[in-house]
Ligand SMILES: CC(=O)SCCNC(=O)CCNC(=O)[C@H](O)C(C)(C)COP(=O)(O)OP(=O)(O)OC[C@H]1O[C@@H](n2cnc3c(N)ncnc32)[C@H](O)[C@@H]1OP(=O)(O)O
């Protein structure tokens with residue numbers, strides 16, 4: 415049975431299927447007024463859009479408002495990891511080589527490492543940075559997925575079978591597993607990409623091991639490229655991007671997912687695979703890929719990318735669900751917490767401009783800048799402004815990765831291999847505090863009915 419027939423229904427069953435779809439649509443529709451009547455916090459938000467308080471954390475602080483004379487005012491976004499401003503962690507003028515490793519240490523252990531502690535930590539991670547040939551052959555090379563995030567989930571879930579103590583959720587064991595996954599995920603992502611390209615597009619299959627002494631960012635670039643070469647600027651920009659994606663509080667969808675599944679007492683591989691599943695979504699980390707695809711679509715539909723009115727026309731169609739993927743969303747725009755700005759986007763925009771000038775891609779940068787400006791105005795005009803709308807971390811990351819020669823299939827996996835540091839820190843925090851199982855309530859709004867025997871149903 416080939417893939418298509420395995421997933422396809424016969425013509426006759428297709429008709430039956432359509433009526434089942436109809437049932438789903440009717441049965442699943444809940445009267446929207448009931449949400450107000452029962453004061454349901456849809457999307458775990460209150461009526462002002464603020465997230466419902468569901469936990470406490472010391473790992474990071476994400477703010478989009480200032481309190482001025484006791485009143486909440488939209489403000490430039492701020493992001494602190496373990497109390498430190500993320501702008502400082504990225505490194506002044508991006509001079510640091512191991513900023514992502516330093517950030518991971520900080521997130522996991524709550525303090526900045528000394529030079530010696532960082533050196534030891536880098537060595538520990540490097541010693542775990544390997545995947546056996548057997549794992550690459552039996553797991554990564556088998557049935558590669560077009561969306562590498564599914565390949566990442568499969569690989570992470572299968573590592574459970576290679577662990578002699580997988581279900582132990584004591585802190586030492588979970589820390590060991592977390593460090594192993596942090597070390598291995600860059601390899602898993604790059605190897606999944608090579609396998610996908612080889613089996614689907616007949617590209618040469620080059621599986622290179624990581625090189626000891628290189629940073630995670632450098633190793634990603636050297637494992638990805640056939641000649642293994644990269645410039646210092648490329649490695650530093652990627653390192654900075656990894657720092658900026660590493661953590662974002664307990665409430666973002668993939669980290670909250672991790673808290674939810676961790677609270678059930680499940681194993682580390684299942685918890686991380688669940689977070690990867692969440693991050694893949696286009697309203698979360700998957701937005702970086704959608705932004706890239708949306709710009710490609712815009713260029714197909716707009717004859718002059720320097721003409722603001724044509725760009726506005728295209729974006730209006732996107733918002734109406736008449737262009738691009740029909741979702742009505744302009745990807746890379748909007749945020750659940752940030753209002754005036756996302757601090758990560760501002761830093762990434764700076765890198766994007768620098769790289770664009772170096773690589774002669776100023777037009778591409780200017781197009782992003784124009785879309786960012788017009789999209790914010792259009793979204794705010796359309797949704798009767800509850801709060802200002804800004805571009806988010808996913809808006810410029812794809813442009814940066816493209817300028818670094820990183821293929822779009824790896825955009826969201828790059829997010830995952832960075833965010834795993836934050837997920838791990840939150841999983842450990844959940845376990846250290848022996849939290850209760852997370853179990854919100856759902857109000858039943860259906861009707862109780864008498865059971866009817868099969869032969870009596872109409
Ligand atoms: C790493 C990250 O996860 S960053 C986010 C990445 N995601 C994206 O870029 C996808 C596009 N953006 C979005 O879908 C949203 O802005 C989200 C998911 C990020 C945040 O959603 P919310 O917290 O619900 O946003 P918020 O409360 O500010 O605004 C909600 C309203 O604005 C609309 N809106 C918000 N952003 C957008 C957008 N980018 N395009 C179109 N409409 C938007 C929503 O549809 C909603 O409209 P409604 O009130 O008529 O239903």
Ligand SMILES: O=C([O-])CC(=O)C(=O)O
Pocket residue numbers: 661662665666667750751806807
């Ligand atoms: O906080 C959020 O909701 C989404 C986000 O920006 C992230 O996870 O980086």
